[in-house]
Amino acid sequence: xxxxxxxxxxxxxxxxxxxxxxxxxxxxxxxxxxxxxxxxxxxxxxxxxxxxxxxxx
Amino acid sequence: xxxxxxxxxxxxxxxxxxxxxxxxxxxxxxxxxxxxxxxxxxxxxxxxxxxxxxxxxxxxxxxxxxxxxxxxxxxxxxxxxxxxxxxxxxxxxxxxxxxxxxxxxxxxxxxxxxxxxxxxxxxxxxxxxxxxxxxxxxxxxxxxxxxxxxxxxxxxxxxxxxxxxxxxxxxxxxxxxxxxxxxxxxxxxxxxxxxxxxxxxxxxxxxxxxxxxxxxxxxxxxxxxxxxxxxxxxxxxxxxxxxxxxxxxxxxxxxxxxxxxxxxxxxxxxxxxxxxxxxxxxxxxxxxxxxxxxxxxxxxxxxxxxxxxxxxxxxxxxxxxxxxxxxxxxxxxxxxxxxxxxxxxxxxxxxxxxxxxxxxxxxxxxxxxxxxxxxxxxxxxxxxxxxxxxxxxxxxxxxxxxxxxxxxxxxxxxxxxxxxxxxxxxxxxxxxxxxxxxxxxxxxxxxxxxxxxxxxxxxxxxxxxxxxxxxxxxxxxxxxxxxxxxxxxxxxxxxxxxxxxxxxxxxxxxxxxxxxxxxxxxxxxxxxxxxxxxxxxxxxxx
Numbered sequence: 001x002x003x004x005x006x007x008x009x010x011x012x013x014x015x016x017x018x019x020x021x022x023x024x025x026x027x028x029x030x031x032x033x034x035x036x037x038x039x040x041x042x043x044x045x046x047x048x049x050x051x052x053x054x055x056x057x
Numbered sequence: 058x059x060x061x062x063x064x065x066x067x068x069x070x071x072x073x074x075x076x077x078x079x080x081x082x083x084x085x086x087x088x089x090x091x092x093x094x095x096x097x098x099x100x101x102x103x104x105x106x107x108x109x110x111x112x113x114x115x116x117x118x119x120x121x122x123x124x125x126x127x128x129x130x131x132x133x134x135x136x137x138x139x140x141x142x143x144x145x146x147x148x149x150x151x152x153x154x155x156x157x158x159x160x161x162x163x164x165x166x167x168x169x170x171x172x173x174x175x176x177x178x179x180x181x182x183x184x185x186x187x188x189x190x191x192x193x194x195x196x197x198x199x200x201x202x203x204x205x206x207x208x209x210x211x212x213x214x215x216x217x218x219x220x221x222x223x224x225x226x227x228x229x230x231x232x233x234x235x236x237x238x239x240x241x242x243x244x245x246x247x248x249x250x251x252x253x254x255x256x257x258x259x260x261x262x263x264x265x266x267x268x269x270x271x272x273x274x275x276x277x278x279x280x281x282x283x284x285x286x287x288x289x290x291x292x293x294x295x296x297x298x299x300x301x302x303x304x305x306x307x308x309x310x311x312x313x314x315x316x317x318x319x320x321x322x323x324x325x326x327x328x329x330x331x332x333x334x335x336x337x338x339x340x341x342x343x344x345x346x347x348x349x350x351x352x353x354x355x356x357x358x359x360x361x362x363x364x365x366x367x368x369x370x371x372x373x374x375x376x377x378x379x380x381x382x383x384x385x386x387x388x389x390x391x392x393x394x395x396x397x398x399x400x401x402x403x404x405x406x407x408x409x410x411x412x413x414x415x416x417x418x419x420x421x422x423x424x425x426x427x428x429x430x431x432x433x434x435x436x437x438x439x440x441x442x443x444x445x446x447x448x449x450x451x452x453x454x455x456x457x458x459x460x461x462x463x464x465x466x467x468x469x470x471x472x473x474x475x476x477x478x479x480x481x482x483x484x485x486x487x488x489x490x491x492x493x494x495x496x497x498x499x500x501x502x503x504x505x506x507x508x509x510x511x512x513x514x515x516x517x518x519x520x521x522x523x524x525x526x527x528x529x530x531x532x533x534x535x536x537x538x539x540x541x542x543x544x545x546x547x548x549x550x551x552x553x554x555x556x557x558x559x560x561x562x563x564x565x566x567x568x569x570x571x572x573x574x575x576x577x578x579x580x581x582x583x584x585x586x587x588x589x590x591x592x593x594x595x596x597x598x599x
Contacts, residue, residue, distance in 0.1 A: 005203065005229050005306040009282045012241035014177050016202060018168060018193050019184030020071045022482075023207065023246060026511035027182075032243050035175045038164035039185055041069050041124065042192070 058089065059134045060108050063144045064096070064117045065126040070148070071184075072478045075126070078151045079485075082128070087136025092129040092485070095186075095476030096121035103486065104129050106458065123186075123476065168196045182245060183232075184208055186476070190233060191215045198223050198230070205245050206232025206287070209471050213294045216287065220298040229302050235285040236263025239270065246285070247481055249510040250550035254279020255385045257310060259303035260319035261286045262347060264424030264469075264508060265374055268546045268573055269319055269345075272378040275548060276390040281312040286320070288425070293324030297331060308340055315341045315384040317377055318368075321429065322349040335368050341384045344368040345377035347426065348433040348448050372437075373430060373574040392571040395578055403568070404583040408501070408590065410538035415501035416591045418442065418584055419494045420465035421487055423480040423517075424546065424573070427506040428467040431577035435465075440584050446470050460494060463584065465504075481513045484520035491521060495528025495539065501587055502540045503528065504580050506573055507558060509547025518545070518558045525565055540583065541567045544576040 014033045017024030024034040070078075075093040082091035094100040101121065104110055109129045110118035121127055128144055130137045140147065165171035172178060181197035183190060187210025194204050204223065211219075211233035223230045231238050238245040242253055249267055251274035260266050263285060270280045284303030291297050300320070307313045316338065323331050323346070335342050346353075351370035369384070371377035379389045422428040425446065432448040435441070445457035446467040454464060457472050468480040468487045480487045494500055505525075507517040514520055525541055532539035543562050547555045562569045570576040 004227065005284075005302065006309050008180065008203065008240045009306065009310050009312065010241060012243040013180040013203070014175065015243075015245075016168065016171055016175075016178040016181045016197070018181055018197070019208070020073050022073050022512050023182045023184050026248075027243060027245065030243065030511070035171050035178055036164050037168060037171050038166055039193075040166075041186070041189060 058131065059137050060129070060131045061137050061141055062104070062109050062115065062118050063128040063130070063141050064121050065128075065144070066121075067124050068126040068148075069095075069124065070126065070152075072476060073482060074151065076478050076483045076485075078128075078147060081151065082130065082140055082147060085132075085136060085140060088130065088132035088140070090131040091140075092127075094127060094129075095123055096125045096127040097123045097476040099472050099475045100127070100477060102458070107489065168193060168200060168202075172200045178202060180205060180240070180245075182207070187211055187233070191219065194219050194230065195222070198226060198228055201226070201228070203228050204230045204232065205238055205285070206230060206235055207246055208232070209234040209474065213289060213292070216289060217295055217298075220295060224298055224302065229284070229299055230287075231285045231299060232287040234263075234289075235287050237266050237283070238285045239280050239283040241282070244511055247479075247508065247510055247512050249274070249546070249548050250552075251548055252279035253281065253312070255281060255312070255314035256381050257281045257307035257313035257316045258283035258319060259286065259300055259307060259316065260284075261288045261290050261300070261321055262319050262426040262429070263288075264506075264546065265319045265345075265347065265426030265430070267424070267508060267510060268374050268426065269317060269378055271546050271548050272375070272393070272572060273381065274550075275392065276378065276382055276387055278382055278385050278387045281314075282307065282310060288321065291320050291323040291327055291331065293326035297323065297327050300331070301334060304334060304338065308338055313340065315343060315381050317343040317345065317381050319345045319374070319377065320347070322346045322353075342368040343371060343377050343380045343384070345371040345374060347374075347429050348436075373434065374426075375572050375574040395575045397578070397582065400579045400582045401586075404579060404586055407538065407540040407568075408583060408586050411501055411540075412498070412535065412537035413594060414499055415537055416462075416587050417497075417499050418463040418502040418504060418580055418587075419460050419500055420504035420580070421490055421494070422465065422467050422504075422506050423469055423484075423487065424506050424508050425467045425469050427544070427573040427577075428465050430573055431465055431504065431580065434574070434577045434581055435584065438581055438585065440581065440588070445472070460497075466490070481508045481517070484514060484517065488521055488524045491524045492527060495524075495531050498535055498537070500539065502542060502580055502583050504576060505541065505543045505567075506576070507543060507545045507562075509545065509551040509553040509555060509558065513553070515553060516558075517553060518561045522561060522565055525567060529566060541565075542570070542576050542580055543567050544570050544573045546573065
């Protein structure tokens with residue numbers, strides 16, 4: 001969903017947290033909506049294989 | 058006392074989770090220290106430096122890589138053995154109680170999955186290790202999300218490509234290496250609790266934006282919105298893509314009355330574009346390009362063009378705050394006024410208690426902007442300091458782990474944060490470095506910054522207080538005096554409590570200043586005196 005940057009000034013966004021949970025936690029504790037991705041390195045941590053898979057899929 | 062490492066191959070945990078595990082391990086009976094980090098080259102070097110991995114000869118330790126977890130344990134043999142035998146259970150116990158666990162349904166495993174469930178998400182906050190950051194940021198953009206990219210270790214080419222794609226989609230990438238932003242009242246990343254008000258910020262300097270916002274709040278005013286851009290945005294390679302989008306957005310924002318641009322100086326090729334854009338800005342602009350002399354950027358502002366004044370220049374963050382407040386109609390608060398004569402008098406008292414061999418300053422910074430600003434102020438007075446992140450004209454530290462003469466170390470630089478939390482969260486590396494600096498009898502002054510706010514350590518001053526007392530005691534036992542200088546960035550509404558953090562430092566004999574610029578200003582006066590004292594002594598010896 002594309003939202004203009006100026007629109008984010010009027011109303012805080014719904015956040016998607018990808019990575020360290022504390023970033024999302026601080027926003028959630030401040031009362032904002034946060035969706036967490038339970039992230040782990042793709043392809044078992046092999047970035048090269050992950051890129052190859054991206055190209056294939 | 059023994060030291061041992063335990064390796065777990067291909068085990069990923071985020072760095073903040075690992076810090077909490079390490080704290081728990083270190084607090085077990087019989088333990089004196091513990092680390093849990095990904096085995097990046099930088100982390101292995103640090104661990105070897107403090108006596109782990111048999112100087113790299115331990116084959117398992119030597120073979121560990123950035124996808125492997127290393128748990129380093131120091132303590133009584135029985136305690137270390139017990140933890141080493143049960144390392145996995147400590148990890149799984151911590152995972153069960155971590156903030157990311159729980160919830161009524163399993164969390165989505167990818168951005169695509171999350172967007173299927175919640176298509177109303179509009180901004181992705183990405184903090185994955187740098188090598189995966191581009192992939193996740195690109196996916197977020199393709200799903201129509203703005204991106205706040207905390208991750209560092211992203212190439213310039215990838216940054217340009219991401220920002221170009223974002224702009225084409227009408228989206229912004231804040232970052233990489235973006236520490237803070239305020240959008241619609243929400244403080245994102247390392248953000249202080251500041252009231253809303255008329256001052257908008259766009260900038261590449263994360264801790265600089267925190268300091269600026271905190272000082273504006275302390276003066277009784279507030280922040281409308283703040284756009285972080287990542288530290289390289291004004292370089293010629295990136296061409297200020299996010300900065301220009303941020304200026305456009307703040308110019309259109311009815312809540313913003315004055316725009317502050319807080320950044321490192323622009324690349325030479327981008328200077329004209331920035332000058333042209335600021336020259337036709339419909340709102341007053343305060344320009345703080347740390348390290349650049351006022352008026353070094355030519356602003357194209359045709360006379361009579363909308364009747365707007367040219368940007369107001371500021372050399373320090375304090376000057377920028379005073380200027381923005383003036384535009385906003387707020388009187389300059391007393392805490393922004395520093396008196397160089399009083400600084401000199403205080404410095405003279407401190408130096409009077411020191412031994413003759415105490416010559417040098419060591420700045421150990423959690424905030425990159427504070428390191429950069431202090432260098433700019435020293436350079437302006439003709440004082441050279443070594444740094445791992447040198448301002449043009451300053452000597453580069455050959456090894457960021459080893460100070461040399463007077464040195465300013467940015468402990469948030471990439472080398473110190475690979476597979477580790479930022480020093481604003483995890484003070485352990487800065488504490489160890491501080492203890493080491495205190496061993497050096499030639500050190501006269503230690504300069505520290507403390508940064509409060511969301512995500513930061515719950516007690517930044519408490520994390521270092523023991524080490525501060527230790528180094529002061531060591532200097533005293535040598536018959537000298539170590540002058541410890543600090544500033545605390547934050548507000549009365551930050552959970553850590555600005556006044557209580559300052560009070561703890563003052564009680565320990567630390568000289569606390571209201572801002573990073575004023576702490577650096579005091580150190581500059583002390584450095585000038587120490588240099589003069591050393592030169593006088595050298596002449597006497599000759």
